[in-house]
Amino acid sequence: MARIALVTGGSRGIGAAISKNLKDAGYTVAATYAGNDEAAAKFTEETGIATYKWNVGDYDSSKAGIEQVEADLGPIDIVVANAGITRDAPFHKMTPQQWHDVIDTNLTGVFNTVHPIWPGMRERGFGRIVVISSINGQKGQFAQVNYAATKAGDLGIVKSLAQEGAAKGITANAICPGYIATEMVMAVPEKVRDSIIAQIPTGRLGEPEEIARCVRFLVSDDAAFVNGSTISANGGQFFV
Ligand code: CAA
Numbered sequence: 001m002a003r004i005a006l007v008t009g010g011s012r013g014i015g016a017a018i019s020k021n022l023k024d025a026g027y028t029v030a031a032t033y034a035g036n037d038e039a040a041a042k043f044t045e046e047t048g049i050a051t052y053k054w055n056v057g058d059y060d061s062s063k064a065g066i067e068q069v070e071a072d073l074g075p076i077d078i079v080v081a082n083a084g085i086t087r088d089a090p091f092h093k094m095t096p097q098q099w100h101d102v103i104d105t106n107l108t109g110v111f112n113t114v115h116p117i118w119p120g121m122r123e124r125g126f127g128r129i130v131v132i133s134s135i136n137g138q139k140g141q142f143a144q145v146n147y148a149a150t151k152a153g154d155l156g157i158v159k160s161l162a163q164e165g166a167a168k169g170i171t172a173n174a175i176c177p178g179y180i181a182t183e184m185v186m187a188v189p190e191k192v193r194d195s196i197i198a199q200i201p202t203g204r205l206g207e208p209e210e211i212a213r214c215v216r217f218l219v220s221d222d223a224a225f226v227n228g229s230t231i232s233a234n235g236g237q238f239f240v
């Protein structure tokens with residue numbers, strides 16, 4: 001039977017490319033979304049991928065949503081924790097609300113997504129966790145104290161889960177995308193975006209599919225020995 005994959009934030013941007021790629025690879029995919037019903041309905045219509053609505057920042061909603069996915073499709077074998085938001089502001093202007101919104105979604109959201117699924121993975125002796133971090137969690141970024149903190153924190157989650165899951169057939173890995181051509185990056189003022197592109201040796205933004213192909217490898221049986229690692233897919237913009 002096909003393995004079941006859950007992709008949070010899986011109906012738009014990088015998440016949509018991941019959902020489609022995993023479906024093409026033969027997985028049964030469930031994609032979550034937070035608010036945009038219209039985009040999710042269109043995505044399901046176009047791809048046949050089931051979409052589920054909940055706020056990853058809320059533990060009870062995540063747990064209930066995951067129970068629904070498992071009731072509909074079966075036990076989840078693969079988690080791609082991709083849901084993320086930005087609330088960029090220079091630190092002197094950043095509000096506590098902007099801090100908490102980003103922490104809740106990008107960091108606590110990973111806990112809330114993986115935690116309810118983890119016991120089943122341990123019992124079944126198989127699991128693949130991929131967390132979508134960011135180049136800005138590795139290098140920091142002007143106006144992203146909140147976002148960079150969460151994306152660096154995501155790497156800590158992955159490295160710890162990798163150690164806890166290894167004996168149970170579970171791997172946990174991170175991908176740090178650089179600047180990818182999505183709505184999130186297109187929302188950056190054009191002048192700033194142009195200056196960012198000038199810093200990318202490859203000379204262009206990445207494509208969502210270039211991240212999806214990394215995920216496809218990490219969730220495969222072939223990647224069983226890759227655990228706790230970080231793939232940087234950033235066009236050479238930053239080396240760790
Ligand atoms: N480095 C240095 N200075 C920067 C800067 C940067 N990257 N970005 C903006 N500035 C400067 C501006 O030049 C300006 O300077 P002056 O005041 O001297 O003109 C100043 O910061 C802007 O100050 P403001 O008080 O006017 O700022 P603002 O409150 O209007 O905020 C901003 C503007 C939100 C910072 C906006 O410039 C912005 O969005 N910058 C981009 C931040 C960014 O790169 N975010 C990444 C989003 S993509 C993503 O997150 C995906 C991923 O994982 C890679």
